[in-house]
Amino acid sequence: MYRLDTKENQLVELTETTFADSDIKERQHIEEWIRKNPEILGEDLLIIGHEYDKFEVNERLDLLALDRDGNVVIIEVKRDTSGSNVDFQALKYASYCARLSQQDILDIYTEYIDSHHESVDAKESLLKFLEADDEEELNSMLNVTQRIIIVGKEFDKRILSVCTWLYENNIDIKCISIKPYKLNDDLIVDSKQIIPPYKLENYYVRKKAEKQKRTIQGDREVIEFLQAVEESIIAQTNYSGRYGGKRNYFAGHKFLGIPWFFVFGYKKDGSATISLESSVEEGTKVIKYIGEKYRDQLQQSLGVPFELAEGVKNKDWLRLIAKLQLDTSLPLEERVQQYINVFSKYYEFIQKLKASNTLY
Template structure:
């Protein structure tokens, strides 16, 4: 690996190191790096526990336990300079142990992690945010035999790679990541590369397990909710068009609990939200860079008094410092799953999405030159 010196137009070779030479430890260093930056493994993962030892009749500990975007549990085993001979056997045991975890147990495990390592928070809410659903009952966590294994080491022994390839050939999802430390002067860098399977390899399909009945029931609930939302948005859009509301005139109904329309500022849509307990209108600042979202939020918050006067009510300003996005929200309680409540709900949404557009169109247009300049830089 090389460092590019643009001022001299030259390459400088980085010095490859061993973790042991750098006095770096598996638990104190590599594990912490991955726990705080799990997307270093090439995908969005939610770390729900570390040093997990909640197995019946054994005190063994797995390094990291995570959820992927499909709700699958991911067992992550970290080694340093050498994978060792027994890492696959360890991971197989841990994966077998966690395969029977229920949704309630997973939420409890994550809650313990948040309370111990992250200063608290609501585990169910954070899982919903990660899974991009409105309510926990819409999710399937730890489905079937879809548990996964990730092995991390600087070097892998042949018996380990042979076993992982054998597992892959039988539909068990396992990955090997090679992690290599480099130094340049006082800087320390780490290269993390997936070596098995290659990133281009196709995903492996795995069958259903003993939790099939529970999963089918949840899937049926999902289908009903999706149809309910589709019906609601069809009715809402028909009414908005009848009322002459043009903001959503080119938008089609969806099965999602939200419906977005452009605000004139890229990745900052106006949104109407339909849920079981309430209706919401909001502007969502969801640009690719966290700093841009927080800058936009702060600029708008500086005009809070004028914006709320134009809107006609106090808004809920959610900067959400621990998240990439920020939101500005106005909500009203409704029985969303009661179709008889829909006319009032739709009328409320139509009135308040127009008020939201009126309140924010001017401030956003004045901020647009800065936003566009950032887009050009990107």
């Protein structure tokens, strides 16, 4: 990693260090970073448990989360090196979590909210995060399957080998490296997904979706389009999102230190949307400002209409929506590229506003 010396117009290499040398603790520091900013793991997650130890066995799970599809995500954190048994440990926790009922998840999340003195209702928070219409839909989404994310500075080769094999055999597992670098008296923390590499992940997302197509309640054309969009976003931008193959939209991760994210949607008739969304006041305030002040400029720059709209299910939700109408007679690749071109300009526009300190 490098720092740009603007005066000399040259790159200065930062010194890689260890968390131990910087007196950074696993539970006290790293787990707290992830708990407060789960987007460091490259996707939008809702943390529902921290240091959970209510299993029948006397073991403690570092962090427990839900993804946007309602799957339970086990997050196992190691400070510097992963060790040689973290994979087995994570698999054990996944097997324990597979038995969690919808009520168990609600109880775990309620306990987490109480322990961290957060003023939210657990059920309402889950409904909002998963965009479920009611409790019945919520229950149908929760804990359909389990995923694993292992976090550490360095990974033992044996761990990488096992995790690669697990992923190739349809166990959804990720290894994410977080490395500290010294910058004067500060630490710079860089995160990078090691297993699976993004392109490999995209291949297996397609492979799994094809295997599961008989059970997916969706349209094949929509699924293929959004899978291609996910892959293209990762390949062509520094943004990312995760498409689960079940809905006609998917969400990306939070960015620029603001609680907002992009949502990518598509329908069979070729109508498509790219929306910047938030349900948190800090995020909705900025979205409203951009929509009111820059909507005309966005429409002119991107060549598509924009709409500032409240959420259908939740009035606290605010969206700044770019609306596209794609020609369904065109090949998939052309439609996807048209969509990505609009997103890239939208994303770049927001980044420039942030860089120029004109978001408020």
